Amino acid sequence: MSRSRSKNKGARLDVRKTYKMLMGGAFVRSESGRALDVEGPGGKWLGYVCRASRKDFRNAVVAARKAVAGWSNTTAYLKGQILYRAAEMLEGRASGFREVLQSTGLSSAVAQAEVSAATDLLVYYAGWSDKFLQIFGSVNPVSSPHFNFSVTEPMGVVAYVAGEKRPLLDLVAGLAPIVVGGNAVITLSTGRAAVAAMELGEVLATADFPPGVINLLCGLREELVGQMATHMDVNALVTQAGDSKETAMCRQACALNLKRFFPRESISKGDEDPYRILDTMEIKTTWHPVGG
């Protein structure tokens, strides 16, 4: 693959974008200084993205952990507003994303559909923020004189490995239900999905998410999944489109700290599913006497 790009048409030279990873609210290159080639259809060279290292992942976990307390204490209303704003921002860049997706080989119609679906999916999960507790929580009629109630609580720091089939949508479908519950997330996008992920970082950074709530890495799956599965300060791991070998490895590695592990299929059946929110929530039950 030759790293030459199409020559400029006309007198004005365009300013090419450098793709960086959103981490802790800032855009950074990999601390390893390594990069990966981005390849378009027919082996066309599109540019570079970062090749995230395990230290990048470690730094992202630190940023995420710092963000968890504040984000989980943010009101449900505000979380919903922020996710809705992310949809506003994505809608505003719809044509840009269509181009990005098409450049990675998707047809125009598929790209269009994917961008609309991703935008609508952000709206969908925004709408769950102040409702899922009404579905998944409960007041329990115990037979002693106690007021007993169960609420959901975010697990904390969640890692998510996205699939490549739907570069933008697989990422949004994974991270939205994770963060709406109050978790902070570190995602990994690979191969042709990396560029869309980096562009999504720009959208999410302008949506008022506090720094560290969403951290988007790109790199090589085989280099990083093991790190994600073994890290002792990650509370849950969600993977999409992993093969059986990877899934088995993850299940074993997650046992180190009893990380909650959710392997998901390649094309997810029904991205709109509040039970994905519940996946990365704990349930806490409290008792209190009723009396004088």
Next chain:
Amino acid sequence: MSSSLAVSTKLNLQAHPVDEVGIRERVARLATRSIKKASKVEGLKLALSMVDLTTLEGADTPGKVRQLCTKAIHLHSGRKDLPMVAAVCVYPTMVRIARETLQGTPIQVAAVATAFPSGMNPLAVKLADTRYAVGEGAHEIDMVISRGDFLRGEYQRVADEISQVKEACGKAHLKVILETGELGTLDRVRLASDLAMQAGADFIKTSTGKIQPAATPEVVLVMLQAIDDYYRKTGKRIGMKPAGGIANAKAALNLLIMVREILGPAWLTPDLFRIGASKLPNDMLMQLEKERTGVYQGLDYFSND
């Protein structure tokens, strides 16, 4: 060497629950008061007259203190209608130079004492510290309570220390710093306030200014309510001083609103309310200039001593 506790307070501490959410709501509501025009100018001048202009750095020198005192007397040239601040607040070894520089003015000299800011020294040392500062000419003493003892429930001991220091003050008036940022809950802030007043404080003060959080509006509100209850029970008016973290004129005006609506106009005097700050006056001066000229100001135009 420990002094026998010749002076002791009979404590009558009662539980007085404080609801934190309710306090936050009241603070927020008070902060929506809109202070404009004449009442803003009046309020700012009043607040200026209540400032204890403070320097409490290990690196303080006579030169620094002289500079501070000069600013205290003469906040800003070009305006003849500005008050002087109420006091300057310094470490004991700087009291003498402050007294000299402020000679002939009504500005008081307050000294922190009792092993400020931690208070982690034996009582004898703290009393000696107090006597030294008073001897050097301090009009006012700002002491710290023993937070460790308080948090362990040794209320009588904490109270006795306060009354001993009060005795050592002689004619100087005593402010008792609760260091609310270390007390943990508003219930404890209330308890410490009651304890300090019963033990002889002339003023109760929020903080040393050396840690965060310092004088949040929430602790100020709780302390003002404690003062109000104490006044209802005993007829005695105790003063209040928030210190640390009062960043700008708006925060200062919010304090005055709280004092007015919790305690009433009788407390709107430097004799009963002070604001501990170092950089605050310039922001208040900028606001006053803006009211006078109609134009927003910048710090380049205000002396930076």
Next chain:
Amino acid sequence: MTKTKIATKGLDWSYAPAPESADHFQLKGQYGLFIGGKFFPASSGKRFPTINPATEKILAHVAEAGAKDVDQAVRAARVAYEKVWRKMPGRERGKYLYRIARILQERARELAVVESMDGGKPIRESRDVDIPLAAAHFFYHAGWADKLGYAFPGKTVQPLGVVGQIIPWNFPLLMVAWKVAPALACGNTVVLKPAETTPLTALLFAEICQEAGLPDGVFNCITGAGATGAALVNHAGLDKVAFTGSTDVGKAIQKSLAGRSTKLTLELGGKAANIIFEDAAIDQAVEGIINGIFFNQGHVCCAGSRLLVQESVEKEVVAKLKARMAHLIVGDPLDKNTDIGAINSKGQRDRIRDYLKFGQEEGAELFQTSCSIPQKGYFIRPSFFTKVAQSHRIVQEEIFGPVLAIQSFRTLDEALEKANNTPYGLSGGVWTDKGAKIFKVTRGIKAGVIWANTFNKFDPSSPFGGYKESGYGREGGRHGLRAYLECL
């Protein structure tokens, strides 16, 4: 070089006027009925004025809808329902509601000022409570539109059809939000009649629906008084009626719907007891009393209009209450420092004055603050009665003004008995620092909304509604959706 200190006597510092500016928008001289996405005059040409109760000046004229107009509105709603709204996927319906929520935020200040001018409530309340909550209601319900399948396990849900809604004058725009947001989210279309003394923010809301591109006829607004309301309720084309207002009118509506299959929910009056125990955080409880009865001039169905205070702390509470009330500023609703604004209408002001008279005639003792009140407009100073008996009219009947009745109790059971001794059951309050007691008392009060160590808190996710003669049905939260759905 001696300058004079400020006098050591405390400064008598008062707040200068701080008027909210009203110059960044313009009210129209007159407004029509909003039917099928457009504004029309009433077919009879009739109009009536809406006035500012603080100044007694006319703000605008609005159309008076007659039976013909009501019919036109219901038909427009029906067409919109059958042709457009019921067919639209929930996700897209939700997006309209999100747009409306966003525009409510964009026009927030204008709406707050108009609300205060039209109804009399202080700008601080309309700005900080009414308008933000209205936007929040639309945000919340927007999210339900495509998730209704999860709301009622085991049930398939569908909309009811065309809904007629009648709302009161105490929270005009907020009541629009409480009614319209869930109705539209569930797939219904709406004909709404705002109160005759406060039509303006509902009409501005109609403009906002146009700005949001809401399909024609999904929301319709017909202005008018009792006759218009009756015409709406009696229209055979409605699948459901929702009413918020007085208990008497609510009963009349139920009677007039007898024999029809039209669904009905009612949110009516209340006479809530605010119970303060000796172990309460007293200062915060006193603030809770203030919020309970003086917020919105006491024009609140769930107002804490009865104080039940444990006798051991009665003196302290009453003394602190008096001292706190002394700082309440009664005045121009558009002044940012005003705590208590204008009474909504002359009629309501006179009614409250009557109750102040009855109370004294019955032998209760009246306390009123001595604050100044404006010369023009309808104003009442915050008041309370002591030496009241359970049987007094001022204890039994809803006054709907800034008037509190204070009684004492000795035991928890006595407090519950007094609290429940009323045909109403909308709300209640309990103040105690003891957790177990909170749950015991909240379990014991027969009311739909109970505030523990707080009062008058509202959230779109929190169901609201009454027991007994305070009405039936709930608004807000998952439970509130039920009123607007057919659950099969």
